Amino acid sequence: MIRVTLPPHLRKLAQVDGEVHLDVHGPVTQGSVLDALETRYPMLRGTIRDHVTHRRRAFVRFFACGEDLSHESPDSPLPDAVATGTQAFMVVGAIAGG
Amino acid sequence: MSGVRVLVGTRKGAFILTSDAKRERWDISGPHFAGWEIYHLKGSPADPNRLYASQTSGWFGQIIQRSDDGGKSWHQPGTPPGEPTTTPEGMPKGESNKFVYDTSAETGKPLTTHQWYDGTPHPWEFKRVWHLEPSLTDPDTVYAGVEDAALFRSTDGGKSWQEFSGLRGHGSGPHWQPGAGGMCLHTILLDPKNSHRIFIAISSAGAFRTDDAGKTWQPINRGLHSLYIPNPTAEVGHCVHRIAMHRSRPNVLFMQKHWDVMRSDDAGDSWQEISGNLPTDFGFVVDVHAHEPNTVYVVPIKSDAEHFPVDGKLRVYRSRTGGNEWEALTKGLPQSDCYVNVLRDAMAVDSLDKCGIYFGTTGGQVYGSADAGDSWAPIVRDLPAVVSVEVQTLP
Numbered sequence: 001m002i003r004v005t006l007p008p009h010l011r012k013l014a015q016v017d018g019e020v021h022l023d024v025h026g027p028v029t030q031g032s033v034l035d036a037l038e039t040r041y042p043m044l045r046g047t048i049r050d051h052v053t054h055r056r057r058a059f060v061r062f063f064a065c066g067e068d069l070s071h072e073s074p075d076s077p078l079p080d081a082v083a084t085g086t087q088a089f090m091v092v093g094a095i096a097g098g
Numbered sequence: 099m100s101g102v103r104v105l106v107g108t109r110k111g112a113f114i115l116t117s118d119a120k121r122e123r124w125d126i127s128g129p130h131f132a133g134w135e136i137y138h139l140k141g142s143p144a145d146p147n148r149l150y151a152s153q154t155s156g157w158f159g160q161i162i163q164r165s166d167d168g169g170k171s172w173h174q175p176g177t178p179p180g181e182p183t184t185t186p187e188g189m190p191k192g193e194s195n196k197f198v199y200d201t202s203a204e205t206g207k208p209l210t211t212h213q214w215y216d217g218t219p220h221p222w223e224f225k226r227v228w229h230l231e232p233s234l235t236d237p238d239t240v241y242a243g244v245e246d247a248a249l250f251r252s253t254d255g256g257k258s259w260q261e262f263s264g265l266r267g268h269g270s271g272p273h274w275q276p277g278a279g280g281m282c283l284h285t286i287l288l289d290p291k292n293s294h295r296i297f298i299a300i301s302s303a304g305a306f307r308t309d310d311a312g313k314t315w316q317p318i319n320r321g322l323h324s325l326y327i328p329n330p331t332a333e334v335g336h337c338v339h340r341i342a343m344h345r346s347r348p349n350v351l352f353m354q355k356h357w358d359v360m361r362s363d364d365a366g367d368s369w370q371e372i373s374g375n376l377p378t379d380f381g382f383v384v385d386v387h388a389h390e391p392n393t394v395y396v397v398p399i400k401s402d403a404e405h406f407p408v409d410g411k412l413r414v415y416r417s418r419t420g421g422n423e424w425e426a427l428t429k430g431l432p433q434s435d436c437y438v439n440v441l442r443d444a445m446a447v448d449s450l451d452k453c454g455i456y457f458g459t460t461g462g463q464v465y466g467s468a469d470a471g472d473s474w475a476p477i478v479r480d481l482p483a484v485v486s487v488e489v490q491t492l493p
Binding site for chain 2: 010060
């Protein structure tokens with residue numbers, strides 16, 4: 001079970017409270033976690049990464065286990081603590097005014 | 099009993115203001131989509147319960163919302179929560195926030211760039227929907243004007259969108275460049291007498307018209323004179339802020355340009371200045387009385403650098419002569435220390451008798467007049483900055 005935290009705007013859009021819990025089959029990577037997230041919550045498509053290129057939106061960041069994973073390859077394995085559900089994969093809106 | 103529904107988009111959510119035909123007491127609902135920028139909401143002329151909204155965020159991109167019950171409830175038309183994302187055949191369902199420029203070999207070539215602020219070539223990048231214009235006859239058909247400038251259409255109630263690439267692919271596309279607010283397609287006027295004719299306007303490329311239902315487009319900027327561009331009478335490059343028409347005579351257009359208020363009597367083929375005695379002819383909004391095609395409204399703003407009313411007095415100006423002769427409408431509006439702006443999509447008229455006029459300000463006020471502008475009162479005073487105002491006249 002993968003735990004994902006979303007910023008408030010996206011929690012409201014997805015109509016969820018607190019963390020999202022996902023089942024990911026196969027390697028646990030940014031890409032596979034986001035695939036699972038968008039399949040479960042299709043209204044989030046296009047809000048975290050581009051519809052077509054799947055590139056991360058400029059003002060969205062990814063963190064886990066105290067590390068900034070924003071610039072990691074979407075195919076790189078996420079830390080074991082994320083894969084085992086010990087730690088959450090965090091989708092964060094960049095702090096740039098509001 | 100008839101009434102009105104005023105749809106207000108703000109920097110931090112949408113609000114819906116409703117009243118009976120007297121337009122004295124108002125119910126306020128909202129914020130809808132709290133925290134998101136709502137660039138525009140508009141109702142279908144063919145079904146007043148069908149509303150579309152552009153919900154957007156610099157962080158999380160574009161969302162299209164739809165209501166089928168007059169704004170009581172909303173959903174994203176392409177991605178209802180809890181439903182599978184694919185059809186039983188495995189095909190993806192509609193994606194209502196997916197705006198992809200046409201790159202197909204059939205209609206999307208050659209790809210071009212537009213100009214960046216410094217004049218260098220820049221690829222088209224979708225940023226947001228500025229304006230939604232529902233079809234005059236079909237609730238499921240709606241047009242979207244977007245930044246970077248392009249025109250899209252949905253024919254399935256907002257579930258999916260396709261670009262009219264003939265506009266962006268017009269030969270002048272590489273010369274378009276953004277205005278201060280971005281390179282946005284902000285005005286869409288559907289000709290009620292000719293379903294093949296659409297007018298659009300782009301900041302800062304100018305106005306364009308199609309006569310073949312969107313396949314091909316021509317610039318309609320002859321007569322515009324813009325001192326802030328290298329060639330003041332260029333075919334494209336003018337910063338048109340808004341265009342309005344009266345449905346009874348769609349060949350007559352009124353334009354608020356960056357500077358200058360203009361009029362065309364030949365569907366945009368030529369324009370004449372009608373600024374006349376306005377205290378300044380900079381501004382954003384322009385609209386036309388619902389029953390008097392020659393009665394026009396603008397809100398003069400001091401200058402392109404000083405986006406607030408002249409002398410701190412919020413005044414709507416009305417011309418009953420189709421331009422040139424303007425009268426200030428001040429009753430009920432602040433006449434001292436007022437330094438708000440009225441943005442380009444933030445004025446609308448209802449079709450009751452007498453005609454109601456509404457506008458919203460960057461200070462969060464929405465003012466209404468139930469007597470064609472003779473007197474005004476705030477409907478609400480303290481909303482987030484108002485980006486757009488539309489009104490529906492309800493049966």
